Structures are given as C-alpha cells and as structure tokens.
Amino acid sequence: MDPIFLIASAVALASAVNMVTQRNPVYSAVFLLVGFLAVAVTFLSLSAPFLAAIHVVVYTGAIMVLFLFVIMLLNLKPEELGAEYPIETRAPIAVLCAAMFGMMSWAILSDPSLAIPAKAPNATWGSVEEVGLLLFNVYALPFELISLLIIVAMFGALVLAKKRLSNVEATS
Amino acid sequence: MEIESSLYLIPLLPLVGFLVNGLLGNQLPKWLVAVIACTGPFIAFLLSVQALQALATHPEGLHQAMFSWISTGTLNVPFGLQVDALTAIMLMNVTGIGTAIHLYSYGYMHADPSFSRFMAYLNLFLAAMLMLVMGDNLLLLFVGWEGVGLCSYLLIGFWYQDFANVDAGRKAFIVNRIGDFAFLIGAFTLYSLTGTLEWHGMEQAVAALDLNAMVVSGPMTGMPIMVALMIAGLCLFGGATGKSAQIPLYVWLPDAMAGPTPVSALIHAATMVTAGIYLLGRMDFLFVLLPAVMGVIALVAACTALLSGLIAIAQNDIKKVLAYSTVSQLGFMFAGMATGFFHTGLFHVVTHAFFKALLFLGAGAVIVAMHHEQDIRKMGGLWKDLKGVSILFIIGSLALAGVPPFAGFYSKDAILAAVYYQAASPGASPEWMVIFGMLVFTAGLTAFYTTRLVVLTFFGKPADEHRHLHEVHWTMMAVLAFLAALSALAGVLGLGTWLDTFTHHVWSPPAVEVNEALEHTAHYVAMGSSTAVVVLGIGAGLFLYLSESRREALDRWTKGSGARVYGMASHKFFVDEFYEAFIVNPIGWLAKLLWGVVDRIVIDSGIVEGSALSVSGFSAALRHTQVGAVSAATTSTLVGVIVVVLWLVLHG
C-alpha cells in the first residue's frame, strides 16, 4: 500500500465531504481546491505524472479560478444564499448515495482481476511523450473534435453571460 | 377504317367531349358547346352502326385488347373492349338515344348558366356507359358501372344550390354503393371459382366446373360448387338491384327525378338503369345453371313491378309517375331475363328506351311549357295549347300501356309469353304461375296509371285559364318525333324477331327444353290476357278520370274512407321511412355513440389518459419527498441506475 496514496486519498475525501456540506460556496471552493491537489497527488502514485501536471494546471489553474471569480462576481451575501433542503430530504439522498457506493465497492472488491498492484509496466508509462504520441496519432480526430467543443463552449459562455435572459423570462 | 381496331374511339369520343367542355366550356359560346357535346356521341353512334354491321362477318364478336390494367399475382385484368351482339344492341341503344337526348338537352338546358357543365356531365356519362357495355371483363364493367353512378350523382344534384337535389343524388350514389358491395362479393366469389374476370375465360371456366362436386381450394373449400355459384349469382343480382332499381334498393330512382329531365330520360329510363339487365345477359352462362336463383330474380322482379305499379297510381308529380313506371318496367325486364329467354328482356330494354325516353322528354317539354310546374293536378287541358307534344306523348303512353301495335305491346307480350312458358313447362315450380299473374295484373295497372297521367295532363279543364305557355324549342320537338316514330313502329317492323335471331348465338341455351306447342300456347295466353287487362286498365282510367264529377268523387274517396288505402300508395308504402328508421338512423346513432363513448371516453380518457394519469399520480406521490424538479429528476435517475445495477448483479 502506497503511503502517499493513503494520505492523499484521506485528504481528498475529507475535503470532498467538507465541500458538499459547506453552506457558503467560498468555503466549498477552497475545499475543492484542496481536493483537486490531493487527486493530482493520487495521479502521481498511479504513475501518471503528465496527467498530474495537467490536472493541477487545468483544475486548480483554470477551473477553480473560474469558480472563485464567479463567486466574487456574484458576491453573494449570506441571506442571498437561499434555502437548502431540510435534513429529511438530505438523509434519504445520503442513504441512496451510500447504497450506490456500497454497490460499487462490492463490484470492485468481488473482481479478483483488480486485486493486483498498481505498477506501471515500464518507466516511460504516462510520460508526456507517450501520451502525446497516443493523443496525436490514434486519437487525433477526437482531440480535434474536443477542441471544437471547447471553442463552441467559449462562444456559448460569452453569449450567455453577456445577454440578458429576458426572452427566456417571457416564455416561462 | 377497320372497325375492330377503332373500338376504343366509341367511349373515347364522348370522353374527349367531356374534357373539352369540362375544362373550356365556360369560355365557349353555347352553340359550340352543344356542337362539341353532340358530335362525340354522334360519331360514336356511327361507329356503333359500323360495329353492328361488322358483326355479320364476325359472328364471334369484335375484340380490341389495349393494355394490361391491373396485373399482380395470378390476377390479370386487361383493358380491352369487345362488341358482340348483346353489346351491339346496347351500343345502338346508348349512342342512338344518347345522341338524341344530347340534342334535346340543348333545347332544354341552353338557358342554364351551367349549360356547359351539364353537357360535359352527359358526355362523361355516355363514356362510362359505353365502357360498361364494351368492357371485356367484369372489372371494366365495374368501372363503367361506378362511372355511370357518379354521373347520375352529379346530374341528379346538378342544381346543387337546393339541398333536396343534392341529397337525392347522394342517396342514389350510396344506395348504388350498397349494391356495389354485393356486386364486389359476387365478383370475388366468381374469381375464386374461375380464377379470371374476363367474360370468355369465366364462361369457359364455369362450363368446365363439375356442378355436383365440392370446391377444393380457395375460401369456399368444402362448399358444393352449386352453392358457391348461387352465392355469386345472388350477389351479382344484388348489385343489379342497386343499379336497376329493384327491391330492396329501388328507393333511389324516384328521388333521382330531382335532376333535369333529359337526365331522367337518358340515365334513369333509357340507359343506366338497364345496366343490371345487361349484367344478367352478360352473365347468362352463369344464370342458366341456377334455376333457383332465376326463380328468386323473377319473384323479386314481379314484386317490384307490382309494388311500383301500385305506387305510380297515387303519384301526382308527372316525373314521379314515370319514375315508378320505370321501376315497374325494369321489373318486367328482369322477369324476362329470369325466364332464360334473354332476348325478351333485351327487347323490352330497347323498346322501353324508346317510349320511356319519349315520355320523359315529352314530360320535359310539358314542364318547360308550364314554367317548371310538375304537378299533374295543376295541368289539365294542355291538349289545346300543345297539340304536337300531346300527340307524341300519347304515342309514348300507348306504347307504355302495351296497346297493339305499339312497340311496348310486342316486348311486354314476349316477356309474358316467356314467363307463361316457364310456368306451364312440365315440372316448373308453382311460383312461376304466381309471377305470371302478378305481371299480368301489373300490365293492367300500367295501362291504368298511364291513362290517368294522360287524361289529367292533357284533357279536362285547365287548372289555370290564364296561363302563358312557354315555347318548346325545335330541337326538342325533333327528338320527340324521332322517338315517337320508333315507339310506334319498332314492334310492327319486327324488331323482336330480328333481335331474337341476331342475338341468338350469344345466349346460353335456357334450362327448359323447347316445346313448340307450348310456345304457341304461351304466346296466345300472353297476348290474350295482356290485351284484356290493358283494355280494362285503359277503360277504368278513362272512366274514372275523364269525367269531372267522377274525378271529384274519387278525390273525396281518397280523402275520406279510402284515405288509408290511398295513403299507403301515395306514401310509397312507407319504404323510405322504414329504411330511415331501421337502417339509416341506427347507423348514425351508432356512429355518434361509438365516437362519444368508445373513442373519446373508453379509449382516450380511459386507457390512454388513464395510464398517463396513473404515472403522474405516482410522481405526485413522490413529489412529497422532493421539493425541486431538477433534483427530483436527477435523483430518480440515480434510483433507476441503482435498480438496474442491482438487477444485473442479482441476475448476472
């Protein structure tokens, strides 16, 4: 058992639980940041150094900044946060999620082919070079499509954030 | 020009006339419309004459194959035309009288704003009728059959601004459709027995059938062939009762008088209504095998003749009298066909076409002169003002009444003789004697109501002394004279015997054996009895209606003690009301009931929306645990995933 993984996963889970239970999104965002970093560490222990790096860059660098930026922009006061579900609603959902987790664990643990050490087959596993070759040879087309998606999403975000939703309002 | 290869022109020419007048008629001057409309039928008439002459050298008939119309599987329906002796007679009848009535129509209708439409419809009718008699298979006959029905519908409702006319047309079409329903079943039955719809093929196949065997394949497997043939025969006759106005489907014909009078003359007297008789003649090979069916036909025909003869006595609309008389005469024709001496029926078709067309057209002239008044009680004394029309009309009436030596006498006599021959043949079923009696009585009735009609219309005191009669167009008079000549002379000149020899080879020999002695007896019996009843009928008619005082007494009787008897006849024995109450209305109620209850409540609200409601009820219950719609949706997704996974785990 990799001790790094143990620590990282413990941190990640703890911050995840905190994140979903925080009332104020600012705190949630902070916990999510911690969680992302811990997941990046997990990637490292799974012999995926390139991914770990990208993960940090994309999630903490881009996505989290975006979140925080929006939170600042909205600048929600505590009274604007709105109501949350009562415990009677949340408890069954928690049970449901726990049940899902239970099922998944059962499936994972009952598969003997997964009970093997997480060891990379070679030293260059997950390196920039290897992933890059794969990405631009075998998966070139999906890669291009994804870039298209991002462009469309950028435009979409621009249009959405710029335009007032007055006509949506009118139809509802 | 070789006539056999130009047969197609006969139905095509009127069709062209229809297209030209139908599409451009509004732009053309009326005389041109009339010329176009009359040219087609006239050339068709000339071609028909040629075809008739050609038959002398081609006794087996002329045939022109055109193309394959419907061909699939084992079914092959060609589009081909044929002319044999039977068709040739019908052709002469249709094109000859058709042309005359076209000419008459110019005089009768030229003032109507929709004149071109009228002529176009007439042309279309002629094309369809020619198709009917010339088609070389049952389905082509059906094309014409439905086509003439359509034209009848259009022409009855020609003055469509009045719902009464339109409804009469609709009634005609729908009642005919009921007959067509039977027709189709008969055609299907025959097809499954013979595997073809062509006349020649069917004739050979029917001849090849072993009448004592069972059907071995197809839908009627295990049924005796005789029974299957009887079903076919009865169903085809059912179709004929629609088109040719026999019990139980005759009710449309009197209503059809709502159409313009030339239409009544052409379609509802001379040509279309004889299509059923043509069908019987065409299918003679089938009917001669089925004496029981022939008996049924004769009985139905005699009942129709009698019933409508009775109704005709009590009608006051000049056209209604003629209409019921037509139904009655059609009964005679069917009776003639049913004896197996098919030429007698055909003979009556021809003579009836002459004198009934004459009568209708004469009535048309009277109606025009009277400014569209049709009630004979309001006429009277027309003799003085309309001498020409009166004479011609009376000639037609004498022919209808069966007074020798007019044409009607000969043909009616031939039928009565044939029926008596049947009845008196050894081993004949007793019903034939009854039928003979009914027909003789009806012949008397015919003479009676014809006399009544003539007396009330042309003699006696005018109902209105100050009337100004409308002038009758010369084309109308010319046509009337032509038809009157035919009605007066056709019998004397030996049309009957000529028809017998000319068509003799096309008929299948009748089932009864020929007995010359009996034939002579039959002739004398028929002639004697019919002459007697005709004299009686005319005498009674003159006696009752010629004298003013007796007529008033009669009027009092019909309103007083005789009201019940007279009312039955004048209300047409309440047949229409009966159909209305027991067939038409229940179907309407059923439709409304099914729509209101089954469709909207049981199926729609009950099953469809019920299931939808139960779903929404279920989710309404779920909603108590969930406040938001989005969360509810996602949560239920999760629940679904868990259930599916659990199921897979437990069963995988």
Add this chain to the structure above:
Amino acid sequence: MADFPFLSLLTAIPAIGGLLLTLVPRSDDKVIKGAALVTSLVAFVVSIVMWTRFQPVGAELVFVEDHVWVDQLNIHYKLGIDGIALAMILLTTLLSPIAILCSWNSVVKQPKGFFLSLLFLEAGMIGVFGASDLFLFYVYWELMLIPMALLIGIWGGPRREYAAIKFVLYTMAGSLLMFLAILYCWLHAGTFDVQALQAFLPQNIPFQVQMWLFGAFGLSFAIKVPMFPFHTWLPDAHVEAPTAGSVILAGVLLKMGTYGFLRFAIPFFPTAAVACTPIILMLAAIGIVYGSLMSMAQTDMKKLIAYSSVAHLGFVMLGIFSGTQEGAQGGVAQMINHGISTGALFLLVGVIYDRTHIRGLADFGGLAKTMPIYATLFMIITLSSIGLPGLNGFVGEFLVLLGTFQTHPIASIFAAMGVVLGAVYMLTMYRHVFFGPENPRWKDLPDVSPRELVTLLPLVALAVLLGVMPGPLLRMTEAPVANVVKSLHAVKVVEVTP
C-alpha cells in the same frame, strides 16, 4: 451509376439545406422559403433520377451503401432500397415540396424554424425508408419524431401542446418496446443488418420468443399506422397540426407503420405473424368500419379526414396480412394512394382554412358556386378517396378486398362495408361544404391561387394516372411484396433454442 450513393445524397440534401437555412437571417422570409423549396425540389429531382436508374433483379436491394459505423457493436451505416421503399421515397420527395409550398403564406411565426423542421423531417423520412441496418433505421425513426412533434407543438392549433405530447408519448411508448426487441435480435444474431436478420431470425428464434418480439415490433408499428384501438392520437395530431404537418403526417408518416410490417415485422418473425394474422385482420376490419363510423360522426373536416385515414390504413393492413400477392400488392398500392389522396384532402382543407380559419362542416355551404375550380379538384380527390374505379383509390381497395377474400372471406366482406360507408361520409362532407344555398358570408372567397393550384395539380394528376395505369407501381413493388408473401407461407415453427 448503380454505385452512386443516391440514398446518402437524398438524405443529405434536405439536411444540408436545413443547416444552410440556419445561416439565413431570420428576417429574410423570402430567402428562407425559397431556399427550402429549392432544396426539396432538388431532392425530388434526385429521387426521380434515382428512379430511372432503379433496375433491380427480383427483390434485391439496390443502391446499397455499406460502411462500418460502430465496429465494436457491428453497427453499419447501411442503406439500400427495394421497390416498396423506392415508391415510398418518391412519395416523400413529392409531398415535401408540396408541403413547403402550401405553407408559403400561412406560417408567420418563426418561419425559419418551420421550414427547418420540414427539411429535417424529410431527411429523416428518407432515412427511414432507405436504412438497411436496424440500428440506423431506429435512429432515423426517432429522429423523424422530433421535427414532427415540433411542427405540431409550435405551429399547431389551439390545443397543439396536448396533441404534440400525445403524439410523442404514443409513438415513444411503441418505439421503446421496439428498441428492446431490436436489442434482443442483436444479442442473438450479432448483427443489425436487415438482410442478415431476415435470414437468421425466422430460423433461430423459438416461437414463444417470436411472439414477444413480433408483439413489440408490431405494437410500435400498429401505433404508427394507426390501427384500431391505438388510433386516438391521430385525430388530435391532425386537427392541431398545420396543413403541411397534416399532409406529411397522413401522406408519409402513417405509412412508416405499414412499411415496418412489410420490411421488418413479417420477414423477421413470420411464424408469429401467421399466428397473429386472425387478430390483426380482425382489428383491421374493425378499424375500417369503426373509422368510417367515426368519420360519419364528425363535424370538423380535418377530424373527418383523419378518421378516414384509420379506415384506409385498415385496408392496407388487411391486404398485407391477407397472405396473398393480390392483397399485399393492393395494400402497398393503397399506401401510395392514401398518401396521394389524403395528402391532397388535407391540402384542400388547408386552402379554405387559410382563407376563413374555420373547418366546421356546418359553417360552409354553396362553395361550389364561389370556388368552382376548388370544388372540382375537391370532387376528384373525394372520389379518389371513395375508391371510384378509374381513380387511384380503387386499385388498392379492390386488390385488397379481392386478395383477402381468397383467404379470409369474412374479413373481406366486413371490410367491404367500409366501401359503402366511405361514400357516405365523404359525400356528406362534400354536400355540406360545397352544395346548398350560397352562404353570404363566403360570397367573396377567392378561388384557388396559382400557388395552391401548383400544389394540388400534381396530386390530382397522379390520382387519375395511377387509377388508369397502376401498372408501373404494381410492377415496381411486385418482387419485394412477393418476398413478404412468401415468408408468410414458408412458415416453420422453430423448436430449438439457439
């Protein structure tokens, strides 16, 4: 030229045209309509060219295109048509420009979306008829649903949302079952290829399972047809849909159900089809009489015609399941003929609805005088719908009844009553609208405009042409229909479980 990808091209033309339409500014009304019309006309021309190149041997598929789509699941992009599909595609490409033209002035709300939907609908319909891979078929089948639902739900009448939801729910209920059945077939045969499945399924699926699968396919198709008692979505959909929607719905969409029976349900599960024949014939015969009676009870023209569709499609089902070549060919002919005559009827109703915004029978009267050309065209189409010999409707009805009589005379006789009732309700409609005294309210109603005439004349001409010369149509569909009929006769019960 046999290898030319006609079918891909045909599906692509409307789709691409639709996409290009999105680039046109919303205000350019004329350009949008023009582009849509041109697109659909191009598709029509291409389909005609395809027809001239159509020379199959027997019932084989032609213009086959086969490309691997998803390798792992053995899904192919496979297209290919036989005579039946060709006839249906021609009908589709003919009705589409007509539908576009008939909505020229009547669509004011978001015309761009409207014509876009119509074009996508056309692409989907052509795809359904062209697909020769079951998965691809299903994709197109569902794809088609969306634009149709939009047409009803956005551009429809006052109760459009109810009608659209009903339409979607009905169709979805059936197609989900069908999808399960498709997956089952795939699991057992390992392929979605229609021809491979036709060879595999009848031999290898036990009878009990066949019944279930046939039921699933059959229900989906029966709803689409629609067969009694699954028909109640149809009147609502028709009444609420805009004219173009009704034309396409009646003209093409309903035929998808019967087409599905011919192409999939019967060849895949012939044993079950034979076992279900009595009940299907019974429902079809009931549907004919019931639909006719329903029509008699209606006062709304569109509803009346909608119910008459139930009756007419009953004839199609009757013919297909008669088990005779005559009947089945009659059924196919009736599919085309119903598309022509009922499509034209909806167009005709649309003509006066555009002018008056009224469809009640009792609201009109005497229109024959005001609008003579219109009345004439209406009369011809009415007669075609009644099945007057010499017009197209007769050929199908006659063949169906004749064929059915050879195997199931009682059903045939019962159904023949529909012929009588058909005359009753159609002529009654005609009477109320066109005859009688002139209604002063509509005294100044203009007769059909040249544009409307252009939409109507092709259909009227076809009605006459197919009535006089049904030969080409019957020949085109003869071999594939024979195949279907044969599969109904070569029935063998499979006992072994694969």
Add this chain to the structure above:
Amino acid sequence: MISYYLLFAAALFSIGAYGVLARRNVLIILMSLELMLNGVNIVFVALSLVPHGVQMAPGGHVFVLMVMAVAAAEVAVGLAIVIALFRTRQTVDINDLQMMSG
C-alpha cells in the same frame, strides 16, 4: 492494489453525487459535478494499469484529457448560465430553474 484506487474513486463519485442531489446552490452543484468527474478520471487512470494481454498503452490517460476538456467547457457554460440566472432572477437556487417543466 488497483481496487483501492477504485474504491477511492467510487467514494469521490458518491460524495459528488450527494452534493449534486442534496444541494440547491447551483455553484456547489457545479463543484460537486467536478468532483464526480474527478472520480471518473481516477478510474480511467487506474484501470489503464490492468494488464489485458495486448501491448499496453496509456489510452486511459488520453480519455482523462478529454474529460478535463469537457469539464472545462462545462464549467464555462455552466457558470455563464449561473451569471445569467443571477442577473435575471437574483438567485442561485436550482429550484428556480423550472422552465423545463412546462
């Protein structure tokens, strides 16, 4: 042991799912979605280490890149919607977004 990594991923996923379902603040729901995607990413990476006979390549890593890209796009659009929503409705409550249910 790969299964532990998978357990960890499942835990992250479940917690994220709870956040999506049990919270009404759209921002937090979006964050929880990211958490779920993270769980999925870990599964991709971990399973790419399971030998499967043929020559191994880190194809799972490529998929993680794709997922990241999608996540970035999603967040961009999602947050844009949140801003638009807040502007018009002054709320970030998911239950105010009910335009879908007619």
